[in-house]
Amino acid sequence: xxxxxxxxxxxxxxxxxxxxxxxEQELNIFIKTQAAKHMQAGISRTMxxxxxxxxFNQKYAICAFYSVAPGSISRETLPAxxxxxxxxxxxxxxxxxxxAVHQELHGSGLGKVSLIRALEYLWGVNHYxxxxxxxxxxxxxxxxEFYTKFGFEVLCEYRGRIRxxxxxxxxxxxxxx
Numbered sequence: 724x725x726x727x728x729x730x731x732x733x734x735x736x737x738x739x740x741x742x743x744x745x746x747e748q749e750l751n752i753f754i755k756t757q758a759a760k761h762m763q764a765g766i767s768r769t770m771x772x773x774x775x776x777x778x779f780n781q782k783y784a785i786c787a788f789y790s791v792a793p794g795s796i797s798r799e800t801l802p803a804x805x806x807x808x809x810x811x812x813x814x815x816x817x818x819x820x821x822x823a824v825h826q827e828l829h830g831s832g833l834g835k836v837s838l839i840r841a842l843e844y845l846w847g848v849n850h851y852x853x854x855x856x857x858x859x860x861x862x863x864x865x866x867x868e869f870y871t872k873f874g875f876e877v878l879c880e881y882r883g884r885i886r887x888x889x890x891x892x893x894x895x896x897x898x899x900x
Contacts, residue, residue: 724774724784724825724827724828725774725775725776726772726773726786726787726828726833727772727773727774727783727786729772730770730772730787730789730840730844731770731771731773732762732768732769733754733758733759733762733769733771733788735759736782737773737782738771738773738783738784738785739778739780739782739783739784739785740754740755740758740759740785741755742778742784742785743755743784743785743788743823743825744826745823745824745826746826746829747863749862750821750823750862751823753821754769754771754785754821758788758790758821761790766792767790767791767792767818767820768792769788769789769790770788770789770790770840770844771785771786771787772785772786772787772788772833772837772840773785773786774786784825785825786824786825786828787822787824787825787828787833787834787836787837788822788823788837789819789821789823789837789838789840789841789844790819790820790821791817791818791819791820791841791844791845792817792820793815793816793817793818793852793854794815794816794817794858795813795816796814796816796856796858796878797813797814798810798811798812798813800878800879800886801814801878805890809855814855814856815853815854815855816854816855816857816858816888817845817848817854817856817857818857818858818859819841819845819858819859820860822834822837822838822841822859824837834869835873838869838870838873842857842889842894842897842898843898845857845894846891846894846895846897846898849894853891854891855890855891856888856889856890856891857888857889857894858878858886858887859886859887860881860884860885860887861886862884867887870889871887873889874893875887875888875889876888876889
């Protein structure tokens with residue numbers, strides 16, 4: 724499977740959600756049944772990297788996707804040296820709610836590409852709606868290892884998962900050159 728040139732917003736009529744399989748049932752269910760509903764409700768936005776060629780059904784396979792949403796965290800969950808510089812009310816963040824790559828493309832570097840595109844997208848949004856950091860809740864230990872490689876730091880445990888964060892100041896260093 725070869726992928727297209729850019730991430731685009733998920734479209735039920737253009738993208739074949741049913742053929743997506745990343746190996747994690749929770750992420751498969753999300754893209755197949757929840758992503759479009761969440762977008763319609765204004766909860767999140769899901770961007771997909773379609774395959775380069777249409778399938779027999781004339782839709783494009785989803786090679787990878789990420790889903791983002793606005794959110795907030797209590798400043799007390801941040802490391803003390805960061806929290807003391809912030810106001811006492813909830814701190815605005817972006818949530819990288821999901822990020823997945825089709826199983827056939829595992830090991831191709833597409834996870835890194837997807838993360839970079841998600842960070843770049845959120846950096847653009849940050850110009851219009853400011854956030855302090857990007858938050859991700861890790862589904863697995865390997866997900867935590869993946870995000871750690873890219874500078875995310877453990878924040879806390881949240882709903883039985885490790886929550887990690889990357890300050891927008893770090894993202895700024897990546898994209899403001």
